[in-house]
Amino acid sequence: MTTLYRERLWPAPWLFIATALVIPASLLVFLPISQTAGVVVAIVLYLGCVGLLILGGPVIEVTDSDFRAGKATLPLSIAGTVTAHTGDDARVERGTGLDARTWLLIRGWISPLVKIEILDERDSAPYWVVSTRHPDAVVAAISAAKQRAVG
Numbered sequence: 608m609t610t611l612y613r614e615r616l617w618p619a620p621w622l623f624i625a626t627a628l629v630i631p632a633s634l635l636v637f638l639p640i641s642q643t644a645g646v647v648v649a650i651v652l653y654l655g656c657v658g659l660l661i662l663g664g665p666v667i668e669v670t671d672s673d674f675r676a677g678k679a680t681l682p683l684s685i686a687g688t689v690t691a692h693t694g695d696d697a698r699v700e701r702g703t704g705l706d707a708r709t710w711l712l713i714r715g716w717i718s719p720l721v722k723i724e725i726l727d728e729r730d731s732a733p734y735w736v737v738s739t740r741h742p743d744a745v746v747a748a749i750s751a752a753k754q755r756a757v758g
Contacts, residue, residue: 608670608671610668611669611748611751611752612667612668612744613667614666614745615666616664616665616666616667616739617661618661618663618714618716621716622660623657623660626656629649630649633652634646634649637649665677667712667737667745669748670752671752671755674749676737683749683752683756685726685727686724686726686749686753687723687725688724689721689723689724689745689746689750690721690722691720691721691743691745691746692719692720692721692722692742693719694718697719700720700722701713701736705736708731709733709735710732710734710735711735711736711737713736714738718738719738719739719741720739720742721735721745721746722735
């Protein structure tokens with residue numbers, strides 16, 4: 608199986624800064640008990656938060672036969688039209704233009720997205736909406752994989 612596109616949805620830098628707020632919070636709680644304990648707990652908690660942010664970033668992958676978004680897999684044989692959305696168009700797709708039955712893998716810190724139509728009538732989701740920093744590359748990879756399958 609050949610991988611045509613792969614992207615990890617890394618957290619935005621501001622999230623790492625925001626999680627640094629656990630440092631003063633833990634210091635506030637543990638410094639009265641012990642300075643050493645306060646510093647150690649603050650460091651461990653921050654590193655734990657950073658680790659969870661990094662490990663929790665889902666992977667988007669396009670292979671010869673599948674599109675994977677996090678733990679979910681969509682066979683390209685049932686994928687219909689794939690479109691890239693950025694800016695205001697992406698905001699509409701995530702908001703007022705969104706069907707409640709849609710399968711989502713979106714991250715608030717990643718604005719662009721792709722929309723993949725589902726052709727299987729047995730699937731209750733009419734389409735998938737997935738955040739990506741490079742929506743045109745995802746669309747191109749899915750198109751290339753579908754052309755390989757046909758040709």
